[in-house]
Amino acid sequence: MSLTDLRDLRRDEIAAFLAAQGELDFRARQVCQWVYKRQATSVQQMTDLPEVLRQRLQKQMYVSTLSLLRRQRSEDGTEKLLFGVEDGNRIETVLIPRGDKRTICVSTQVGCALGCRFCLTAQGGLVRSLRPAEIVGQVLHFQEPGREPARDFTNIVFMGMGEPLDNFRGTVQAVRIMTADWGLGISPRRITVSTSGLARRLEAFGRADLKVNLAVSLNATTDAVRSRIMPINKAYPIDRLLQACRDFPLAVRQRITFEYVLLRDVNDSLADAKRLVKLLHGLRCKVNLLPFNEIPESPYRRPADDTVQRFWTWLVEHGVSASVRQSRGRDISAACGQLRYAEQSAARLTAPEG
């Protein structure tokens, strides 16, 4: 019988399991304390549980951990971590310092099925979705056991490898664990989930009412261009996606962030800026302009600085809140999927023939 990972479970699921064994509800609180606050890595460490219960739990449950394989630090302070998961796959997590904030960028899948043309993660396709434990584990790495406020981060963004809403169950469960008092106790306002436009899943995500921030990777202003660079647009064209955004439940001061990767001569014209203003009319939102982080084997180029400036100026002069985000960690390939890709390329180069 395969064991269940305690880090995949919510408190009520742990309580239901324990109740079936005749245990009282407070045992679930104890187990959650060990798993999420004290970061126990085995049932045997849970010393305030009776030995007989530990023995029983151990036959059915375990606590997974990620193994840190590599940590790289960029000149601008960005850190990339490469973790190994139980089945030998590798995932990336990035820690991005910006001002007084330190943001963790977590992965939700090994690879990605969506095939955005400008993205390295897309190149290998989807290997598999991560379990909630594997998503939560990336954050726990930056949280000191037993000292809840002693965190090495301020914000979490679901913008690493993979499309979070393509791993709907894993993402929702991970957010619930991160935000619960019995879990990591992180305010949902400090968490942003990013999607490339799975409109139907976005509607379901809204209904889940997690109160986290939403980012949408838009990247084009016409269906022709968007479908070319983001094939998901053929299933959910821009109008459909923006309607799902309009319907998304937002708190009073909350805004949707639209990410817009600027690709030279593809989506960076003044006509694009004008269309973008019209598309976003009436939406409570802001725009992050991201000049493309040039990567090997990509046909796309970064626009000139004055093109970026002109695009940004048009937006702000027409009432759209916008900022330009420079790529972080460029010297350590910190764009999504690049560290894993670099590792694989290195492995290909060094693998013995035969």
Ligand code: SF4
């Ligand atoms: S940009 Fe995001 S959604 Fe698109 S292929 Fe890359 S990881 Fe997937």
